[in-house]
Amino acid sequence: MIAIDICKTLYGSMGEMELNVDLQINEGEFIALAGESGSGKTTLLRIIAGLEKARGTLKVGDEIWMDAKHALPPQKRKIGFVFQDYALFPNMTVLQNLLFVQKDHALAAQLLEMTGLDELRDRLPATLSGGQKQRVSLCRAMMNRPGILLMDEPLSALDPAMRTKLQQEILTLHKNFGTTTIMVSHDPSEIYRLAGRVVMLDHGRIIQDDTPKKVLLKTSGSQKFSFEGELLDIVQVDIIMVAIVSIGQQLVEVVISPEEAASLHIGERVTLSTKAFAPILSNR
Amino acid sequence: MIELEQVTAPLILSFKTMGVSSALLLLIGVPLAFLLSKKRLRFRWLLDTLVTLPLVFPPIAVGFLLLLLLGENGWIGGFFARFDIRFIFDFYGLVVAGVIAGLPLMVKPLEAAIRLFPEEIKEAAYMSGKSDLQTFFRVVLPNIKASLFAALLLASARALGEVGITLMLGGNIIGKTDTVSLAIYNAVFDGEYDLAMVLSGILVVISLLFFVMLHFLEKKKTLG
Structure with missing residues (x-):
């Protein structure tokens, strides 16, 4: 002791x-x-x-x-x-x-x-x-x-x-x-x-x-995914906006609304979360 | 005509002096540098002043003070006289002169190298159960070898070229205490320019050799 x-x-x-x-x-x-x-x-x-x-x-x-x-x-x-x-x-x-x-x-x-x-x-x-x-x-x-x-x-x-x-x-x-x-x-x-x-x-x-x-584990039990990451870029593709977020060692694209895009700043820390779905884990 | 002994005798004497001085510089200089590298040492300023003094004080004046101190009636000289060791007009006087003159050049760079040694590696040795002293001798010192030799080389070169203190303590007795530098002075004084030239030439070659070795050590220092 x-x-x-x-x-x-x-x-x-x-x-x-x-x-x-x-x-x-x-x-x-x-x-x-x-x-x-x-x-x-x-x-x-x-x-x-x-x-x-x-x-x-x-x-x-x-x-x-x-x-x-x-x-x-x-x-x-x-x-x-x-x-x-x-x-x-x-x-x-x-x-x-x-x-x-x-x-x-x-x-x-x-x-x-x-x-x-x-x-x-x-x-x-x-x-x-x-x-x-x-x-x-x-x-x-x-x-x-x-x-x-x-x-x-x-x-x-x-x-x-x-x-x-x-x-x-x-x-x-x-x-x-x-x-x-x-x-x-x-x-x-x-x-x-x-x-x-x-x-x-x-x-x-x-x-x-x-x-x-x-x-x-901040999300235990609520069937919710939540990741923290860094917002790298926001690009416009046709009529939609795509945010590029770096989470851990990986980059992901997320579709966001123009209103959301206006409130986000490139370079800031963001939380990426989604609710009520059953995630699938598979081998690589 | 130059006699061989006129050249070899002062040279051998100088090398003997330098050899003994270098050994003493290593023996005294390393512990002194270790002590001085400690910031919280009591009376550090006093020790630092004593070591550095010969660097700024005129050698002749240092020689004179040492003459008073080391003479048979002086504090230190009186003590040694009881064991039949005399410094004045003797080989030991030359060694003392070399050591005193070389000490600051030995201690100061070494002290700096010890201070610059990464604290973390020392702490790793403490965590391995080793004392401060064990850490110093087994970890710090082996890793600053290049700095140690560079400092010793510089200090030895200074001891070899010492004139002022040597003159005061040794007395420039021909055949006994005339080191190469003093022999050059004597030769010029007697108008023997050829001899002075030969002796000077030898000193230049030795200095160049020292310079090359120093350069090599500096390179090693930056690599390691």
């Missing part, structure tokens, strides 16, 4: 902000930290890791990691941390990056095997692709058999296909090691696939804390 009750004043791009989080996490949970950028997600992660100071208390099991009097240094917290930009040691090969944490050859071999990095073990980080680098970073974070795994938007720099692949690997690792995991993520599908619980932060406070289904 991890008990977090912390407070910190942040000076961000939007002025002063109070980060105030009271959160209990059970062992083995996979938590996604969501929220707009600047809401304090990364700072919360760094406070748990001991990389940043804060007021309040932090208790992990029977150990006190932080209270008014002292703070346990990050080296002693046995935490695995996956950085957004990988942060691999450039002077070491893949294997050396792992062994730097702990001279545990068996574990290193197991992790490299699980993530398909076996053949790249003697390569330097500079010669790897983004996806490969993040895999190494993930393996490295698991090398000290951490009690908590923290990930700061680990997949945001990767392309969609690579993201899906790595999500699977993160899930496999989580199932194999049962590590309590906290991941910062913006991607709803990623959160849905991986996390058992979503904590939504806004301006330094928790505004939602529930299952991904409850937090993310």
Whole structure:
């Protein structure tokens, strides 16, 4: 059980902000930290890791990691941390990056095997692709058999296909090691696939804390489709108007009325929804 | 007619001085740069001033102050004299001169390189359970090797060409403390222009060599 009750004043791009989080996490949970950028997600992660100071208390099991009097240094917290930009040691090969944490050859071999990095073990980080680098970073974070795994938007720099692949690997690792995991993520599908619980932060406070289904599925049960997207263009075809909307990685055309066209602006975020019909799912 | 020894003796002396100075620069300069790269170090300004001073202070004046300090009646000189180590008019004096003159050129660029090293990679080492010192020696330093060697090269070149402090501490004793630079001065003073020309020529070649190596290291720095 991890008990977090912390407070910190942040000076961000939007002025002063109070980060105030009271959160209990059970062992083995996979938590996604969501929220707009600047809401304090990364700072919360760094406070748990001991990389940043804060007021309040932090208790992990029977150990006190932080209270008014002292703070346990990050080296002693046995935490695995996956950085957004990988942060691999450039002077070491893949294997050396792992062994730097702990001279545990068996574990290193197991992790490299699980993530398909076996053949790249003697390569330097500079010669790897983004996806490969993040895999190494993930393996490295698991090398000290951490009690908590923290990930700061680990997949945001990767392309969609690579993201899906790595999500699977993160899930496999989580199932194999049962590590309590906290991941910062913006991607709803990623959160849905991986996390058992979503904590939504806004301006330094928790505004939602529930299952991904409850937090993310805005249309549950009403037989209604609703997508958010960006309006790219409005074109006139004969007498009708067609709006082109980008949803996720896909572009769709929607017929709209001239009145609707007048009220929409190109470049703005729009919601595309339809009601009362039975959608058909098929294989590609 | 130039005798071979007139050329080789100062050269060997200079190289010996540079070699020992370089080793000391590495030994003293790296920890100093590490300390100075910490923004929250107490008395950082004092340490920074002491290291940087020889860069702006006239060498002859530095030499004079060191003469007072390192003489047998000086604070430091008195202490070392008990172990029969003397700096004034001795080889050790030349080494001290080289190290003092080279230190700012060694420490300042290295300090900058340490500061520019990505914070995140250091944090990754902390999360791997490594202390600040372990992180410095096993992660930071190996990754700024090119900067380290460039700084050492620059500092060594400065130590090789040192004249002012060397003159004050070493005393320009022919056959004992006349480094190449001083030997050139002596040769000109005695009207032996041929000897001065040969020695100067050798220094030019060595400097060019240093320059080429520096250029090579700079290229490596931008690549890595």
